[in-house]
Amino acid sequence: MSFFGFGQSAEIDVYLDGQETRKTAEVKTEDGKKERLLLYYDGETVSGKVNISLKKPGSKLEHQGIKVEFIGQIEMFYDRGNHHEFISLVKELARPGEMIANSSYPFEFSCVEKPFEVYTGANVRLRYFLRVTIIRRLADIVKEVDIAVHTLSSYPEMNNSIKMEVGIEDCLHIEFEYNKSKYHLKDVIVGKIYFLLVRIKIKHMEIAIIKKETTGSGPNTFTENGTIAKYEIMDGAPVRGESIPIRVFLAGYELTPTMRDINKKFSVRYFLNLVLMDTEDRRYFKQQEITLWRKGDKLRKPNVQSPAIMAGTQNLQNTQLQTAHLQAQQAAQQKQQQAEDDNSDKEPTTKQAMVKEDFQRAPSNSQDATAPREDAFDGRLESPGDDSPESERIQNMTREAGDGQNNDNGTENLE
Structure with missing residues (x-):
């Protein structure tokens, strides 16, 4: 509502690049409800556009500047007045002046560090958000858009039982x-x-x-x-x-x-x-x-090929067809030459039969060709790590006497 012309005369809308296809995550709000937010990871670029539209066509908006901020913030519920910002980045979108028509401003926070994961608990809240501010003399026009951030870890090398x-x-x-x-x-x-x-x-x-x-x-x-x-x-x-x-x-x-x-x-x-x-x-x-x-998450790449890859694949297929055609022609010529030799002299037939017989008998007599593959396969099966069962490995681990919260005998009793 506007009183004496001092109310908000413009609306702010924030569009993030790729928001139609970007993955989302559920984040708990302060009142216990859940909302779905666009998901980002540490080091990812946060970019998009800020669209500002005037509520009254033909009117003008005087401002002292327009800026967009990327903020990482920790809020303690028992200390509402103090917000601890561990990330604060600012981009100036417009200098002081007058806005007479709807405007759009692109922005980009490149390779932003996001060291912590979003969290809402019983006494604390950690959030990441974009804040757009139209600075005015009496009352600023502010728009905030939250995003979700997840921190990924690699599989721990030492993971004892x-x-x-x-x-x-x-x-x-x-x-x-x-x-x-x-x-x-x-x-x-x-x-x-x-x-x-x-x-x-x-x-x-x-x-x-x-x-x-x-x-x-x-x-x-x-x-x-x-x-x-x-x-x-x-x-x-x-x-x-x-x-x-x-x-x-x-x-x-x-x-x-x-x-x-x-x-x-x-x-x-x-x-x-x-x-x-x-x-x-x-x-x-x-x-x-x-x-x-x-x-x-393990993501499978879609089977979508670029035009350059498709063109290269087509060229490879054409080359294979040409090679097959040449091989067929060579085979036909060899067959014709062999028929002419058979008609001129019968002795090559006996020699050819002997060559075929030797070629068919060679794999059965040469056992060295198959032995290495069988040995290699058996070697993979008989790996040193598989000889000892799980129980023996657990028994060899050092037992932990306690976690520092018990007596020396490892006993806790709650009545």
Whole structure:
């Protein structure tokens, strides 16, 4: 609404290059809803056009300049007044003057560094957005457009399994194992629990994925714990020597990569929480931290050929046809010459038959031609890494005594 002519007299629209075909991602908003945003990665160029249209045809818009900004920002919910910007890039689109018609301004932020992934949690929000500002004397006209950013990681080289013995003294002694300590967001957690000593009546066992969000520092540190998923892996009393398998699929849950000390403002860590409950409803648990990372999607290149490639392919096909035609002509000439030789003298026929006989018998007698291929194939099958089964490799790994959160005997007890 415009009062006394001081309201907004223009509308701003931002068009990003390739937005029709660019991949999108769901991002949680501050109010808990989800919206789909255009997806970018670290180092990608952000470019497009800013279209400004006047609301009243024939009118004019006086301004002190037009600019577009690319901003990466961290906002603490408990400190709304302060926004921490870790990226701030500015492009001037127009100098001060008057706008008398609709205008369009191209912009480009080349190879922009985007070190962190977008995140909206309980106490913090990290976002990337474009802000277009028409600077005016009384009130600026501002338009903001958010984008999504994902950080990709490579497969970790060292990814040892997690194997630990925990329990309650003289009451319970179990050994649990997870196949890896680092998982991508669509991975599967595979493990097992082995009961070495059972002297309490256990009726229930579950495993949960817990997210711990830590914001601030010093006395202003806030920690928010949330349970992402919970699985019941046993119902009933186990006995000594029993083994319980674990298999948890991560693809169906809203997970983010592990974030450690993001711009010295917040961290997001994930834990696997193993919980046992006895018949008296007492709970015994053990937490183990895992690392989550985002894996890049495997994209198949479309089978679309450029005109130059198609022309080269056509030339190659024509060359092959010409070569086949020449070979056919040469074969016909050789056949005609052979017929003339057969008519003139019968001895070449016997010689030719002998040559054919030797050629057919040579592969069966020359075993050296096939032996190297069989040896090479067998060598691939008998690789040194396949001789030792998985159990032997796990047993050879160093056992971890604890994660620094337990007593020396690796026991935790929560009643």
